[in-house]
Amino acid sequence: MAGALLEVAGLSKRFGGFVALDGIDLAVTAGERVGLIGPNGSGKSTLVNCICGTLTNETGTVRFNGEVVNGLLTHERTRRGMARSFQLPRPFATLTVAENLRVPLLYTVNARPGSSLSPAELDARCAELLQLVALAGKATKLPRDLTQVEMRKLELARAMAAEPKLLIADESMAGLSQSEVDDIVNLLIQLNERGITIILIEHIMRAVMKFSQRLVVLVSGKKIADGMPADVIRDPEVERAYLGQ
Amino acid sequence: MRTRVFLLISIAVAAVVFFGARMVNNDYVFFAGYTVLQFIVLATAWNILGGYTGYVNFGSAAFFAMGAYTTVFFHKAFPMPIPILIAIGGVVSGIVGLGMGYLTLRLRGAFFAIATLALAVVLQTLVVNWDYVGGSRGAYIIRPNEIAWIGPYIQYLFLLMLALVVMSITIARWIERSQLGYGFATIRDDELAAEASGVPTLRLKLVATTISGALMGMAGAPFPYYIGYLQPSSAFGLEYAVNSIAMPMIGGTTSWVGPLIGAILLGSLQQIATVTISSAVNLLIVGLLLVAFVIIAPNGIVGLVQSWVRRREK
DSSP states (O other): OTTEEEEEEEEEEEETTEEEEEEEEEEEETTOEEEEEOOTTSSHHHHHHHHHTSSOOSEEEEEETTEEOTTOOHHHHHHHTEEEEOSSOOOOTTSOHHHHHHHHIIIIITTSTTOOOOHHHHHHHHHHHHHHTTOGGGTTSOGGGSOHHHHHHHHHHHHHHTOOSEEEEESTTTTOOHHHHHHHHHHHHHHHHTTOEEEEEOSOHHHHHHHOSEEEEEETTEEEEEEOHHHHTTOHHHHHHHHOO | OOHHHHHHHHHHHHHHHHHHHHHHTOHHHHHHHHHHHHHHHHHHHHHHHHTTSOOOOSOHHHHHHHHHHHHHHHHHHSOOOHHHHHHHHHHHHHHHHHHHHHHHTTSOHHHHHHHHHHHHHHHHHHHHTOGGGTGGGOEEOOOOSEETTTEEHHHHHHHHHHHHHHHHHHHHHHHHHSHHHHHHHHHHHOHHHHHHTTOOHHHHHHHHHHHHHHHHHHHHTTHHHHHSEEOHHHHTOHHHHHHHHHHHHHHOSSSTHHHHHHHHHHHHHHHHHHHHTOGGGHHHHHHHHHHHHHHHOTTHHHHHHHHHHHHHHO
16 A cells, blocks of 8 residues: 555564464554454464564564664664554553653654753653643652553553654553543544554454444454454454354 | 762762871771772662663672773783773773673573673683783782872772762762663663663663673772782672672662662671671671561662652652
8 A cells, every 4th residue: 555654564473383473464544543353362462563673573574654664673663653552551660650751752752853852841741641641640650559540541651752653552451441441542532633543452342443443353363354343343254253153 | 969069069078088087097997998989889880780770790790800900911011000090990891891781681680690690700710811910820019108199008099999989979870860861760670661662772781781890890990909919719709799789789779879878888897897707707797688688678778768758758
């Protein structure tokens, strides 16, 4: 697809004899909201890890913003505008909530050419992000003082702090209550409206259906469906993968 | 507080310490004090890698010995004033630190620690077999008795070590408050998340091993002049490796204050034990204190105070 922000072509990853991803093709256009679903162990997180450079894929290319990013380290991809949140929140445990957000500002935003935020601007940016995810009152707390949903919000806020073009949210709602899920979905849609492309990986179908403009399904390391959410969930192959025969 | 202000205050404190020690007018104060100061530098240096980035280095003795043997080499080949030797020792150990970082930093946790221990063994073997610096026989360094302006040579050595203390705690404190400090902390907390936030983890780890190694080497450079006779087993002594880990652990590893407190406490205790009981009891004290702290206060004295303050705020 011409003009795609993210373009994954023929991507394969194996762990020893186990093929985790098998020839994945995926293109995401700028501004899109894509849902990525699949049963446990289907390779969703592995795909994220290959896109972000945490794992290296054996074959295939990842193209971001027109540039092949194979071989680039994770932090180099982050600086180019790719950000992710982790499935299990991984906050910097010894830094306060505000400092957690300061790290990507210092190391990603300030590392981009032509950008240098003054200390005052850094503080303002942190406060703004905390406001966005409703954590302003917890700025000086340590991550261990946060609740599960606040931790997820911090995780998203930290990814957002890097001012990404593409945000990959890896199961940011697992284990949350319905209203908390709605909170996060609304937040993601709000971010998307600010022009950020988002890939959402999720098991909670209600959230996925509400969020996604397009749905991609992975099963056993293969992409088996890609299209309008309403069509995809009626796809017999997808039903078979989720419900069995 | 700005770094410059902090530097001025530390220089003032150092001056008070020096003139205070001169008032006592007993060379032994300088002999014992030198050892304590040396451990402050070593503990602070270890903490830059071990405390800030969380990479445990068991090879501190090797970096210390690199500095000491650089001095022995130049003392023989091309005699120079000690401040210059300190700088050279720092460069040599910094390069060794960079090399060690490059070779081992893909290892984590226990594997990294074992690799640093191996490095110490390899370097010791090299020195033992290097005849020019004395090999296993050791090397004599005859130091002058007096030096102009200051008087007794030991006071000069004490003053140099005091300067190194000021330098190393200023560097440690500056790192803590700078962007580098944030980067180091993220490496300690979660390397994967650090990379995802744009932190170039490998590069920062190399910066940490280089600074840490260089400071340890600088602490070792005046040592041959202090001891007079340097042999591999004393330069690569177990006490350096153990103390430079134990002191930050006991003081607290997350801030520059920790190693300072730990080194003053443990270092003085060891000096007192050496005089009153025996020098062999030193490592026993360290061992017992370390076990006690790991159980009672795993975050050291600084951690203990911080959690107390936190509780009071609530």
